[in-house]
Amino acid sequence: MHLFYQPALTPADAAGLLTDEDSRHATRTLRLGVGDTISVTDGRGNRFDCVITRADKQCAFRVVAILSTPPRLFSVRICVAPTKNLDRMEWFVEKAVELGIERISFFIGQHSERRVLKLERIEKIAVAAMKQSLQSWMPRLDEAVPLAQLIPSVSENQRFIAHLPENVPAEPLIRSAEPSGRYAVLIGPEGDFSASELQQATQAGFTMVTLGSNRLRTETAALSACQALNFLNQ
Known part of the structure; x- marks a missing residue:
């Protein structure tokens, strides 16, 4: 085809x-x-x-x-800080679209190394991945905004932040999420979230989760979260 x-x-x-x-x-x-x-x-x-x-x-x-083709019975939104090396973010977008994702929201955190992101090339990569994987839904791509501005706008009913502070227990994402949900997952920059950002997110109803015992790069963590939620709903 x-x-x-x-x-x-x-x-x-x-x-x-x-x-x-x-x-x-x-x-x-x-x-x-x-x-x-x-x-x-x-x-x-x-x-x-x-x-x-x-x-x-x-x-x-x-x-x-x-x-x-009707929308899926669940939706995945990954909110991610763009990486310093833009190739890594483009790789994430391509693979996430191939796996299945409804929305990608970019944000600038206090520890972000990249503070500007142009969506034009990102959109082309998403379109190519949609066509390659024979899908009929184009994911929504959001311009990068400060994290403090993004957090209050997230309306998904299951909200998570991928962060595991020392000596604080946290469940894996795939066990914390419930099937058939509307998911939003925050993935921090290379420098991680600041203490104030973590506080704002948890106060806004985001649950801290882990994506495994290994320390992951930003783009790997974002794709891992996307895949976990897709797998949960198979």
């Missing part, structure tokens, strides 16, 4: 156009032509089975069938 992304497409449309980038990929890389079949997703749960009607600089198609 060749899956493309066209967020402007709606179920009411009988025809449409691929984006310039997808048109080039379809006609030049895949060498698709008039009469070939493709699938297009709007990133909102709809997959359109289509027939190409024009294959030049902009690829046109006719919709022949629509398959709607």
Whole structure:
């Protein structure tokens, strides 16, 4: 299956156009032509089975069938501080989207080494991962904001913070979370959370959890949390 992304497409449309980038990929890389079949997703749960009607600089198609995929019975939101090495954060986004995730929220903590994050490349990586894994839902990606601003905005009913202070018992995430929930997990920067950030999070209802006995890099911890919650709901 060749899956493309066209967020402007709606179920009411009988025809449409691929984006310039997808048109080039379809006609030049895949060498698709008039009469070939493709699938297009709007990133909102709809997959359109289509027939190409024009294959030049902009690829046109006719919709022949629509398959709607409902949202999952649970949702995963990972709130993570961008790493100093941006490649590591891009790796996390790619793999998290492939595994399944509804939302990724970036934040700047008091100990963050990276304090600016541009979403344009992150969004491209997420779109590519969605298409590669043949999914019809595009995760929401949030601009980086200070952690103190993010915490009060988290409305998920099961909220966790991955942090294990010395001599304080904490349950593993997979045993603390309950199935079919709306989850949000805070993953700190390379310098970890500050004491005041931990206090703010726990006062806001975040439960401290562990992701195992090994010390994990930020991006590994974020992906581990994502996988644990997906596994819990299989």
